[in-house]
Amino acid sequence: MPSLASSRYRAADQLALLRMMGLVLKLCLTFALADTFGLSLHSPALNLALIIEGLYLGFTFYLRKQLFNSDAGLFIALLIDTLLWITWLYFSGGATNAFISLLLLPIAIAAVLLPKWAPWALALLSTLAYSAMLFTLPQGEMQHHGMDMSSHYLGMWFNFVISSLVLTTSVAFLAQRLRRQDAELAYMREAQLRQERLLALGTASAQMAHQLATPLASLRLLVDELHDESTGSQMTLDEMQTALNVCDVTLAELRLATDSIREGEFNYISINKLIETLQQQVRLLLPSIELVISTIDCGDEQLRADASLLPALLALIENGARASEEVGGPARVELSLQCQFDELVVAVRDFGPGIPSSLLTQLGHKIIDKPKGMGVALLLSHASFERLGGRLIFGSHLDGGAIAQVYLPLPEAQ
Known part of the structure; x- marks a missing residue:
């Protein structure tokens, strides 16, 4: 061509x-x-x-x-x-x-x-x-x-x-x-080329998840045995146990997401429930992140979602926290949700060095070759939002740092 x-x-x-x-x-x-x-x-x-x-x-x-x-x-x-x-x-x-x-x-x-x-x-x-x-x-x-x-x-x-x-x-x-x-x-x-790449990534992710299940089960058995026999390294074992719990939860969610996406299942979740679930997941999976959440004019609005929505938002939060840490500050992220007309606008702001202008149009659209990462998580997040009829836009915040804005249609708009 x-x-x-x-x-x-x-x-x-x-x-x-x-x-x-x-x-x-x-x-x-x-x-x-x-x-x-x-x-x-x-x-x-x-x-x-x-x-x-x-x-x-x-x-x-x-x-x-x-x-x-x-x-x-x-x-x-x-x-x-x-x-x-x-x-x-x-x-x-x-x-x-x-x-x-x-x-x-x-x-x-x-x-x-x-x-x-x-x-x-x-x-x-x-x-x-x-x-x-x-x-x-x-x-x-x-x-x-x-x-x-x-x-x-x-x-x-x-x-x-x-x-x-x-x-x-x-x-x-x-x-x-x-x-x-x-x-x-x-x-x-x-978009077709992007979906083909994502399909390949999704297939590889499902295969790796299947391969991880057995060694994770073996590690859990070994940790349980060490926990029974050990007397001095309790703190290390507790940390290993926490890490294994995170792996188990992530693996279970990956399987659930794979099944629901393959079957084309959608559900409706209230914005308040979405915020509550996000807070729980951040405390469980990303305990070092300081997450500040605010909502404007949303009330009890319902949002059309699937199993990929939450991981996509978590990926944005994790990327924002990592960017905030790059300048020596705490892993702090501000998350704001606002209902505007027929859309929910989710803004994820970090306090890092910002995004170079040359990358603003590439992040979320293609895999980029950079030392700090290839943007795969953002690519997957963007694809997830597109499946729900939304879009992801990156920009720079006026007070410093970067901001990722997610626009998701509310049920009335669909």
Whole structure:
């Protein structure tokens, strides 16, 4: 499958070729076909304008990829193209030039590639220039073989205005719709690839959970025997027992989550119950974390959930606590829940160094290669929220640290 970057580069090359063909057409009409089409070349300044245009097109050809990737750069290039077309038309007959409709070319390109304002701006400039050339036309040029051509030129002008309106409305609307569909398809392809990776991770997790069950059972038996025989290392044994309890709880929850996800089971949990369960799980599994929870405008709202919701939130809390410890502070995390319209917003804020801007768009979407971790937990959490119709957004807090915001739809919104 061709990459998006290579497709954009090919489009930039095609656009540059189209603009070069425009210059070739001007040269042919000026020096070879002027008499054939009745062009009145009444100024030597036209040669200078064509030389300047050739140099300009060579420069923009060198920068074609940068121009194509920037709306502002591409608009400026098309604006200069329009001015060059107006210059050539002015020096080759003005409003009487049969090729006046070539002014529509930059408008058409802008309608396909740029936001709505761009083709409108070029259409306004072209219409004003055409109108100025038409209404400043000498009276003698309005006559052709004794016939009054004013109505014909006025009809050409009106046809030009109608054509530019079609380009700036219908064509621009269709192009915008196609761009939106392309963006949606790209997002769906990315989501599909992410789900394939998650499926592989889920399969590996289930296999490892199955493999862990036997050694954990053996370790528990050994710890029980040591506990009966030991007399001096009671504290160490208690710590080992606690760790084994955590492993047992995690393994049981993993099995439950695997079964419920495979069967597509969903349930409803109150937000108060969710908070209570989160606090219990943090005390049991992450006792060193200082968790501060606040709720705003939630009341007794119910939330659609499955077995993956709680582990996903715990992963965000654990990552936040680890970030807070990186700067030498306590493992402190603030968790706030707020009901806004038809969504529950869960914000997890840490007090760490923050997230580099280069990683903000990658965390939760792909596996990243960093010394402190690969972002697998965040990737899994994001997938869990997506299954529930939610989304995960990372950002920086105004008072320092990072903040992860989870948006989950409330039942009324579904």
